[in-house]
Amino acid sequence: MGPLIPQGIITGGWDFVIALLLGIAFGFILEASGFSSSRNITGAFYGYNFVVLRVFLTAVLVAMIGLLYFDYFGWIDMDLLYILPTYLTPMIIGAIIMGFGFLIGGFCPGTSYTGIAIGKLDAMVFTGGLFIGIFVFSEAFPLFSDFYYSDNMGNVTITEVLGLSAEVFTMIMVVVGLAAFWVTWLIEKRVRKNINPYKFE
Amino acid sequence: MNKNYIYLTVLMLVLAAGLFVLPERDNSKQTNPEDLMWSIVQPTRFISTDVVAKMIIERDPTLELIDVRSEDEYSEFSLEKAINIPLDSLTSENYQNYLGIKGLKAIFYSNDDIKADQAWVIAKRLGFDNIYVMKGGLNCWMKTIIEPTQPNETASSEEFELYSFRKGASIYFTGANMENDSEGTKAVINVQRKKKTSVVEGGC
Numbered sequence: 001m002g003p004l005i006p007q008g009i010i011t012g013g014w015d016f017v018i019a020l021l022l023g024i025a026f027g028f029i030l031e032a033s034g035f036s037s038s039r040n041i042t043g044a045f046y047g048y049n050f051v052v053l054r055v056f057l058t059a060v061l062v063a064m065i066g067l068l069y070f071d072y073f074g075w076i077d078m079d080l081l082y083i084l085p086t087y088l089t090p091m092i093i094g095a096i097i098m099g100f101g102f103l104i105g106g107f108c109p110g111t112s113y114t115g116i117a118i119g120k121l122d123a124m125v126f127t128g129g130l131f132i133g134i135f136v137f138s139e140a141f142p143l144f145s146d147f148y149y150s151d152n153m154g155n156v157t158i159t160e161v162l163g164l165s166a167e168v169f170t171m172i173m174v175v176v177g178l179a180a181f182w183v184t185w186l187i188e189k190r191v192r193k194n195i196n197p198y199k200f201e
Numbered sequence: 202m203n204k205n206y207i208y209l210t211v212l213m214l215v216l217a218a219g220l221f222v223l224p225e226r227d228n229s230k231q232t233n234p235e236d237l238m239w240s241i242v243q244p245t246r247f248i249s250t251d252v253v254a255k256m257i258i259e260r261d262p263t264l265e266l267i268d269v270r271s272e273d274e275y276s277e278f279s280l281e282k283a284i285n286i287p288l289d290s291l292t293s294e295n296y297q298n299y300l301g302i303k304g305l306k307a308i309f310y311s312n313d314d315i316k317a318d319q320a321w322v323i324a325k326r327l328g329f330d331n332i333y334v335m336k337g338g339l340n341c342w343m344k345t346i347i348e349p350t351q352p353n354e355t356a357s358s359e360e361f362e363l364y365s366f367r368k369g370a371s372i373y374f375t376g377a378n379m380e381n382d383s384e385g386t387k388a389v390i391n392v393q394r395k396k397k398t399s400v401v402e403g404g405c
Binding site for chain 1: 206213218220
């Protein structure tokens with residue numbers, strides 16, 4: 001059945017509608033998780049708040065398991081999913097730069113917009129810097145375009161590179177992820193005095 | 202510590218473990234036997250040599266002729282603008298890009314129509330649509346298009362019309378067009394490969 005657009009079930013014109021709906025949902029989740037506060041975000045680096053790690057790992061695990069079940073039920077054709085090409089070294093460098101930006105600015109691009117949405121000044125300054133950065137990067141792109149496209153591994157997935165089956169890799173991620181949840185919870189409990197756990201209604 | 206966290210942890214583990222016990226499932230888009238049987242008896246999957254000849258002469262852009270004979274046979278003689286996909290390579294992925302192109306009619310042919318028919322069944326099973334077989338193959342092509350036989354004097358006017366078309370086609374394919382092109386040069390088809398989905402590069 002899915003993915004809907006490549007299979008021709010709905011036309012490509014729905015791209016923007018879907019993007020809008022997903023964007024609203026994504027922003028809502030970011031804000032609801034407390035990501036519009038840079039204290040929550042940088043807390044992961046200082047070791048007192050791991051909500052970023054937990055929220056994103058939850059998203060990863062749910063998406064991983066969900067996709068595999070969808071594939072099993074024939075609801076999605078995994079061959080049609082777009083796989084971002086891997087440029088190994090440039091991506092590692094990019095991740096380090098991103099991490100520093102995260103740590104210094106207190107936002108990542110997405111969360112800075114949720115910050116703006118609730119009127120945070122630091123988020124507005126961050127987003128201004130973001131656009132300056134994009135402009136400088138775009139103008140200077142020819143200087144490092146060779147490096148940008150180097151070390152191309154093609155559209156590979158981690159299971160192909162490591163030769164693991166998707167089930168095994170998912171299991172490893174689930175175990176690692178769940179362990180991370182519990183460990184970070186314990187760390188937070190030790191470090192923070194005023195912690196109050198989320199109440200399930 | 203809230204008990205619900207424990208439940209959620211167990212739920213995730215169970216779901217992940219569940220992936221191991223799921224039986225293998227084939228989700229490929231193969232046609233099921235009933236559909237295959239239904240489409241196999243449709244006469245519309247055959248296209249006559251006359252129609253093919255007409256499409257070639259009119260330079261019909263929707264025509265994709267596929268020669269399923271061996272490479273040697275293909276290089277010896279093939280129809281204008283035909284591409285060669287030997288029957289035994291049909292299942293390899295390199296060649297499958299040539300099938301299922303939107304808006305193109307893929308027409309298989311071989312010396313008779315047995316090999317072409319086999320290719321059709323394989324391609325159908327692989328889930329491709331818009332595939333056809335040239336009825337009678339190249340043998341029929343020679344008999345009808347290259348050396349058409351004159352109908353009897355008492356034959357209907359349609360038969361005479363068909364004969365005069367074939368006669369014209371014969372001139373087109375055997376010589377009248379010789380000085381322009383085609384002789385010895387195999388057409389290269391620019392295949393428009395199916396594009397993968399549009400890139401959505403996400404950040405956070």
